[in-house]
Amino acid sequence: MGLWQKIKPPFWDRQGDPGTQSLNYRRLWKSTFGAAVAVSVVPLLLMTAITFYQFEQQYRLQLGDIVGQVHRLISNTRLQLGFFLQERQAALSYIVLENSFEQLGDPAQLGQIFFNLKKSFGGFIDIGLIDSQGVQRAYVGPYSLEGHVYKDEDWYKEVALRGTYVSEVFLGHRQVPHFVIAVKHELPDGRFHVLRATINTARINDIVAAMNIQPSSDAFIVNKDGVLQTSSRVHGQVLEKMRLPLLPSYHQTDVVQIPGNGGQPLVVGFARVEGAPFVLTLVKQPDALLEKWSFLRLNVLFLALASVLAILVVSFKGTTSLVTRLYQADQKRVAVLHEIEYTSKLASIGRLAAGVAHEINNPIAIINEKAGLLKDIISSRPDDPQRDKFLNVIASILASVKRVSAITHRLLGFARHLDVSYEIIQLDKLVREVLDFLGKEAEHRNVDITVRMDDNVPPIESDRGQLQQVFLNIINNSLAAVSDGGEVNIAVAQSGPDMVAVSISDNGVGIPSANVKRIFEPFFSTRGAKGTGLGLSITYGIVQKLGGQIEVESQEGEGTTFTVTLPIRRQG
Numbered sequence: 001m002g003l004w005q006k007i008k009p010p011f012w013d014r015q016g017d018p019g020t021q022s023l024n025y026r027r028l029w030k031s032t033f034g035a036a037v038a039v040s041v042v043p044l045l046l047m048t049a050i051t052f053y054q055f056e057q058q059y060r061l062q063l064g065d066i067v068g069q070v071h072r073l074i075s076n077t078r079l080q081l082g083f084f085l086q087e088r089q090a091a092l093s094y095i096v097l098e099n100s101f102e103q104l105g106d107p108a109q110l111g112q113i114f115f116n117l118k119k120s121f122g123g124f125i126d127i128g129l130i131d132s133q134g135v136q137r138a139y140v141g142p143y144s145l146e147g148h149v150y151k152d153e154d155w156y157k158e159v160a161l162r163g164t165y166v167s168e169v170f171l172g173h174r175q176v177p178h179f180v181i182a183v184k185h186e187l188p189d190g191r192f193h194v195l196r197a198t199i200n201t202a203r204i205n206d207i208v209a210a211m212n213i214q215p216s217s218d219a220f221i222v223n224k225d226g227v228l229q230t231s232s233r234v235h236g237q238v239l240e241k242m243r244l245p246l247l248p249s250y251h252q253t254d255v256v257q258i259p260g261n262g263g264q265p266l267v268v269g270f271a272r273v274e275g276a277p278f279v280l281t282l283v284k285q286p287d288a289l290l291e292k293w294s295f296l297r298l299n300v301l302f303l304a305l306a307s308v309l310a311i312l313v314v315s316f317k318g319t320t321s322l323v324t325r326l327y328q329a330d331q332k333r334v335a336v337l338h339e340i341e342y343t344s345k346l347a348s349i350g351r352l353a354a355g356v357a358h359e360i361n362n363p364i365a366i367i368n369e370k371a372g373l374l375k376d377i378i379s380s381r382p383d384d385p386q387r388d389k390f391l392n393v394i395a396s397i398l399a400s401v402k403r404v405s406a407i408t409h410r411l412l413g414f415a416r417h418l419d420v421s422y423e424i425i426q427l428d429k430l431v432r433e434v435l436d437f438l439g440k441e442a443e444h445r446n447v448d449i450t451v452r453m454d455d456n457v458p459p460i461e462s463d464r465g466q467l468q469q470v471f472l473n474i475i476n477n478s479l480a481a482v483s484d485g486g487e488v489n490i491a492v493a494q495s496g497p498d499m500v501a502v503s504i505s506d507n508g509v510g511i512p513s514a515n516v517k518r519i520f521e522p523f524f525s526t527r528g529a530k531g532t533g534l535g536l537s538i539t540y541g542i543v544q545k546l547g548g549q550i551e552v553e554s555q556e557g558e559g560t561t562f563t564v565t566l567p568i569r570r571q572g
Contacts, residue, residue, distance in 0.1 A: 009320045011327040029323045036315040041308055048304040055296055063267070066286050067255045070269040073211055074282045075253055077219075078271035080207050085276050088121060088181055088199065089164060096185040096195045104129045104195065105138045114140040117197070125178055125198040130156070132191045141198070143173060159184050159194055166276040169201055169221075169229040169238065177201040177238050179229075201238075205230050208280070217284040223277050235283070244268070244283065260285065360404065368401045422461050422570050427492050427502060428453045430464065434471045438479060445484045449475075454493040460500055461570045466542045473539045474504050474562045481508030481560060498568055499548075505561040511554035519552055 011025040095113055096104070103109050114127045126141020134151025150156040159165035159182045167180040182196040208219050208230055221229040226242040228235070235243040244266075245258065253271035260266045269282040371394050378390045431451055435442075442449050478488045488506045495501035511519060520540040543550045547567045554560040 007316075009324060009327075011324065025323055025327050028326070029319055032323060033315055033319040036319060037311060040311040040315065044304065044307055044311070048300060051300050052297070055300070063257075063286060066267055066284060067257075067269075070267055070282055070284055071253070071255045073213075074255070074269040074271045074280055077207065077211050077282075078253065078273055078280050080210075081204065081221075081276075081278065081280060082274045084203065084207060085166060085181070085273070088197070089166075089183060089275070091117060091121065092181060092183045092195050092197055093164075096183055096193070101129070101131075101137075101187075101193050104193070107138055107140070110138050111140045123200045123203040125200055127195070127197045130194040130196060132193060137193075155180065155182065156194070159196075160192070164275070166278075168223050168227075168277050171239065172198070177230075201230060211282070213282065213284070217282065219280075219282045221273075221278045221280055224279065229278055242281075364401055364404050368398065368405075371397045371401065421463050421465070423464055424459050425462055425464055425467065426459050427457065427500060430467055431471055431490055431492070431502070434468055434475060437472065438475055441479060442488075445479075445486075447479060447482055447484070447486050447488060449488045449490070451490045452492070454491075457492055457494050457500060458568055460566055460568050462546055462566060466546065467566075470539050470542050470564065471502070471504070473536065474564070477536065478504055478506040478508065478560070478562075481510075482506050483508070495565055499565050500568055502564045502566070503561055504564075505559060507559040510556040510558050510560055511552070512556050513554075516552060516554055520550075 009025075009029060011029075095117075099109070099113070104113075110127065110129065114124065117124045117127070126139065126143065126145075128136045128141070128145060129138040130136045130150055134149050134153075134156055136145055136148045136150065139146045139148075155165050155167055163184045163186075165180070165182040167182075169177050169179050172178055178198050178200050180196060180198055182194050184192055184194050186192040204221065208221065211219050213219050218233045218235060220232040220235065220242075222242050223229060226244075226246045228238055228240050228242055231238050232242070253269075255267060255269040257265050258268055264285065267284040267286060269284070271280045272278075273280060375391065375394045375398075378384070378387055378394065381387055384390075428451065435449060435451075438449075441447075475488065475490075482488065486507055488504065491503045491505075493501055493503075520536050540550055543564055543566075547570070549565045551563045551565075552560065553563075
């Protein structure tokens with residue numbers, strides 16, 4: 001059994017029957033449930049959407065603050081890097097202006113200059129003087145590069161053209177990251193010479209590290225191709241390709257948002273360092289903001305879902321309870337209407353029956369008297385050859401008169417409204433008294449009648465004569481339904497604290513399901529011409545008058561069970 005079968009309202013499968021049901025309860029339930037859910041859920045969803053929007057706006061404001069912080073930080077650091085490079089360019093320019101080519105070409109003089117540069121600025125690895133032919137005329141450093149020719153090098157061509165040059169980071173002979181700064185000094189005769197210095201990237205790393213970024217953030221320098229000029233925490237090592245997508249432009253300072261590897265947004269700030277092929281990059285992951293937003297979003301979503309579920313459950317139960325009460329009230333109303341209709345029908349039939357019985361009794365009495373006279377006359381003529389034929393006809397007339405008399409007797413009983421006379425009754429004794437009237441027939445037909453009474457069944461307060469009529473009618477119907485050698489079982493048991501039930505079961509032919517609902521209607525009989533159709537109708541009226549109930553269960557071909565439930569104490 002599925003969940004719906006367990007919680008399905010009792011009226012769900014009821015078909016629309018104008019005789020018994022005035023409303024389409026399934027449609028009423030659906031419309032009521034839908035309206036209740038709509039009235040409750042729509043405002044909830046609207047408030048949830050507004051809350052999400054407010055959270056989103058707050059998130060964007062805080063994200064905007066982060067973007068502003070990144071922009072300020074990267075702009076300030078860009079200025080520091082620019083100042084770092086300009087300071088060293090200016091130092092080299094001053095040296096090449098204040099010293100002649102001959103002075104710079106003096107190893108001792110150039111060595112003293114190199115010493116002063118390292119002392120004043122730090123980070124210098126070597127220094128060299130190159131003439132207009134691209135030949136290095138003097139060199140101070142860890143290598144023997146004097147006489148080395150650079151005229152075909154790109155950096156030499158650029159410094160010869162522009163006057164200054166800052167290289168990208170490279171490893172060199174010692175496999176240590178460094179870069180080159182070169183300045184050009186042009187002589188009046190058109191000749192020129194270049195002062196070239198190599199600088200360790202450690203000082204640049206120190207400037208980047210001084211940004212005091214959070215552990216979830218990362219700062220580094222790349223070139224225009226996305227090759228790392230300094231080490232990154234998560235995006236690669238020096239001279240490796242950056243593990244982030246290339247940004248569309250590095251020509252200005254800007255801050256953008258891009259998706260990260262885990263789907264979380266990254267705030268990326270970048271700024272071109274003036275006069276150098278360096279792009280300062282700051283990657284910030286707003287973890288705290290994201291965690292706060294995610295927590296709030298999950299809480300709101302959970303609360304909304306829990307509220308919707310609660311609304312559905314409450315609406316379902318409330319709607320089901322309301323419509324079920326309407327359904328039950330309608331069923332009671334229909335039952336009352338049926339009862340009124342039935343009572344009215346019985347009253348009308350009773351009045352008709354009384355009149356019919358009185359009108360029929362006199363002619364029947366005359367017919368019976370005349371038939372008896374004819375019988376006596378014919379019986380006194382033993383030699384008459386038609387004697388037996390006439391006696392059979394008279395017997396048939398007398399049998400018919402007897403049957404009509406029985407019918408009128410029942411009609412009068414149906415029409416009478418006798419006052420109920422209450423007394424204390426032992427039901428098992430009452431049942432056995434009724435069986436005394438039917439014992440001969442049961443014995444003759446070999447029908448087995450058993451009576452079973454539960455222990456501690458209390459006596460009841462009711463009308464003895466009318467209860468005898470009730471059980472007589474039911475047991476007589478059971479005997480008529482069973483074949484010779486059949487069984488009739490009578491059980492007496494307490495049913496609840498205030499009621500006693502008497503069940504009369506047989507293994508007879510049973511009642512077709514289509515006739516079960518009509519079994520208590522006046523003049524309806526399942527026995528055809530053999531029955532009047534009044535016995536069970538009278539029985540039903542008596543049981544109702546005594547404050548009890550009568551029910552029938554039957555399976556065609558298997559048998560029938562009548563259950564009479566009576567109050568232990570008188571009603572009213």
